[in-house]
Amino acid sequence: MALGACASRGGDIPYAPADFGPPEKAVPSDAAYDLPLGPLDMLKVSVFRVPELSGDYQVDAKGNLDLPLIGPISVREKTPQNLALELERRYGATYLNNPDITVRVTSSNLNSVTVEGGVNGPGIYTLPGKTTLIGAIALARGISINDGNPRRVVIFRKSDGKTMAAAFDLISIRRGEMEDPVIYPGDTVVVDSSTLRPLYRDLLMSMPLISLFTRL
Template sequence: MKARPRVRRYGVIAAAALLAGCTVGGAERPASGVATPVTTSSSTGQYNGALRQVAELPAPPSTAGGTEQPVAVADTLEIFVFQVPDLSRTVQVDSTGRISLPLVGALSVAGKPLRAVEAEITRAYSANYLQNPQITVAVKDSVSRRVTIDGEVGRSGVYPLPPTASLLDAIALGGGLSKIADEHKVYVYRDINGQKLVANYDVGQIRAGQRGDPRLYGGDVVVVFSSGSKIAMQNLKEALGVATPIARLAIP
């Protein structure tokens, strides 16, 4: 069987294994209920610091109160000026947090919500150039709005995150849960003011409406663990032949 590619994030995977009650090598161990501080080598690019498990992940401070994630450096914005196609364009936020537009020049946009950016561009054009301009700004691509999906999903990888996307949306982006995934062991990691937090979400409960579907934010990491019983069943099916239904086997 050809192995699927995996996103190599060993620091996160190892920490999640401790929380899920297993090791990366597959040996079972009891879950502690409260995350153990995890320290790894910074020379490998892995996480250094304490990993804390919480029941629910708080929203990033920049999005508190339900506001959207602000524009960030390296974001690509699409700016549409109604009935003025010469002013409509796609621009990238530079390293100083600014964009450059015709007639009005450079505008600082990093750290501001899209609606605030729209308002600022509208003011800049209406001051001297356009009467009642109608301007729309959208994020075409954003490094800061990507989510990493790893573990037992159809397609591990880093994906652009649509606005107001939820955990189930992210799992769908990753091709859904694999045949051996444990829907009870889905972990979401988030950095809050330099603190790495993790929460365990039961996808079965979410789908049944017994628990809310949490919103995800750029930078989040979703890790889906495997089910030991499903692995055993899959191995048995492969040993007996996939085409042979287990229920039909004659057991003496």
């Protein structure tokens, strides 16, 4: 793991808060599609017999989904089924005759973690069992030696339709000065970097210091 000499802590997200625990509720796999949608969810929208409107889309940091023809639509408090019904209504009002639309969550694999930002291999990885933050970074082939900031790594965790976040310092963890937190299925780990996608940079800047449980 590269430990950049110029790396520093920063941002409003609290470091290693004492009450940053596991998700409040364990979600059975057959209920995954009934969870409220939220920021960073990856969705597959299928419009029957209209491939031009079908595709994979990602919810942005503010909880909006930008779709062809109808533009941004908020997914807050909506399940995939609720969203599909609203899309049918919106597309049917102007563009399509009795559209048949389905929405499926593709990034809610309950055995995976998403690692983004300044790592050598960003992506979605299957957890091999109990895994800590250091292990999750290792799955993504370590911190980028040129661009990753090991002192500012944020874990986003979704629970009951809310998102909580906590920052961690990998250098302090390596030195035994900070606990190496357990990573849970569905977590998103973001390593700060200058080339971080705007979607994640918005999230890193949007969480207030005083509230771990904040609807994004």
